[in-house]
Amino acid sequence: MLRFQAGDQGAFRQLFDRHKGRVINYCYRYCGNAQIAEELAQETFLRVYRAAARYRPRARFKTWLYKIAANVCLNELRRVEHRIARESIDAAGDEGESGSRREPAVDPAAHPDERLAQSEREHMVHQAIEQLQADQRAALLLRVDMAFSYREIGQQLGRSENHVKTLIHRGRNKLKSLLAGYFGESS
Amino acid sequence: MKDTCIENVELNSYLDQALSEHRTRSIRAHLAGCDACRQRLEILVRTDAAINRITPLSPSADFDASFWRKVAQLEPQPSRLRQIAAFFTGWRPVLAASAAAALIAAVLLIPRGTQAPTPGEVFMAENINLLNDLELIQSLDLFENWDAIQEMKVEG
Numbered sequence: 001m002l003r004f005q006a007g008d009q010g011a012f013r014q015l016f017d018r019h020k021g022r023v024i025n026y027c028y029r030y031c032g033n034a035q036i037a038e039e040l041a042q043e044t045f046l047r048v049y050r051a052a053a054r055y056r057p058r059a060r061f062k063t064w065l066y067k068i069a070a071n072v073c074l075n076e077l078r079r080v081e082h083r084i085a086r087e088s089i090d091a092a093g094d095e096g097e098s099g100s101r102r103e104p105a106v107d108p109a110a111h112p113d114e115r116l117a118q119s120e121r122e123h124m125v126h127q128a129i130e131q132l133q134a135d136q137r138a139a140l141l142l143r144v145d146m147a148f149s150y151r152e153i154g155q156q157l158g159r160s161e162n163h164v165k166t167l168i169h170r171g172r173n174k175l176k177s178l179l180a181g182y183f184g185e186s187s
Numbered sequence: 188m189k190d191t192c193i194e195n196v197e198l199n200s201y202l203d204q205a206l207s208e209h210r211t212r213s214i215r216a217h218l219a220g221c222d223a224c225r226q227r228l229e230i231l232v233r234t235d236a237a238i239n240r241i242t243p244l245s246p247s248a249d250f251d252a253s254f255w256r257k258v259a260q261l262e263p264q265p266s267r268l269r270q271i272a273a274f275f276t277g278w279r280p281v282l283a284a285s286a287a288a289a290l291i292a293a294v295l296l297i298p299r300g301t302q303a304p305t306p307g308e309v310f311m312a313e314n315i316n317l318l319n320d321l322e323l324i325q326s327l328d329l330f331e332n333w334d335a336i337q338e339m340k341v342e343g
Contacts, residue, residue: 016254021243024244024250028241029241042253042254121237122240126241145238145239149205165196165199168203173199
């Protein structure tokens with residue numbers, strides 16, 4: 001990042017290539033839609049690109065990167081959803097399609113029944129995550145998916161560590177209740 | 188759940204490795220002997236695993252290309268110094284200087300019409316040093332009407 005600040009464009013390309021996969025998947029876990037996830041991930045890297053002059057190495061670059069990603073997901077999701085919905089309706093015309101929803105490929109070696117079951121389970125998990133409050137969702141994913149500490153998550157979301165602890169506790173407990181069927185038991 | 192069992196919030200923090208080393212050791216010791224707390228912890232672990240088992244998404248074929256197109260559309264923002272310097276180069280300052288010169292020339296050169304000075308103005312211009320004796324001047328009216336004042340005194 002410091003090399004990019006100094007004018008080395010290739011350095012930004014390296015950062016982009018190194019982190020794009022995880023950022024896309026963080027956004028995907030957050031919103032549950034592949035197309036929207038890619039839009040949010042691109043917006044994250046555009047903001048990194050534009051904010052390069054203001055970057056100060058006070059924390060790990062990854063902490064800063066996901067601070068931007070979390071805030072993009074929190075603040076831009078609605079706008080991106082509406083825009084993609086409009087584009088889908090315009091593109092579909094009279095066919096009434098709701099737009100593309102590219103799903104990740106499940107294990108191709110698995111039995112078809114297992115592939116279907118896995119797809120359904122993941123759909124259930126996505127639906128459960130979407131029912132969490134936005135900040136609970138962000139905090140829980142930063143902890144579980146990206147393994148950031150409570151302190152780092154506090155820096156990313158602008159919250160105290162105690163508040164982060166509460167967000168994660170409540171988010172995880174709610175998710176646990178919503179996924180009772182997923183586990184095949186009552187919560 | 189026994190009174191000694193671990194609170195939900197603390198169980199979450201234990202799972203997230205967010206407790207002190209001392210507290211972590213005592214919870215670990217409790218878990219070794221408490222089936223109920225171990226089961227509660229196991230459910231939290233499986234909740235996290237459900238998130239992590241979501242099949243990873245690979246970037247679409249067009250992801251990189253469309254991103255770099257967006258970057259190319261970003262216009263570089265000139266620095267503040269460059270913006271100020273740009274204002275003083277080019278056609279704008281030449282136009283401004285020309286307009287100012289034309290205005291000054293209009294004020295100085297266009298005649299506004301002349302009138303002959305009044306006798307009073309001529310007197311003042313020739314005796315401008317009388318302003319040094321302002322008190323004398325203010326008394327002039329009195330001297331003008333001196334005869335009338337003397338008559339008033341005689342009558343009074």
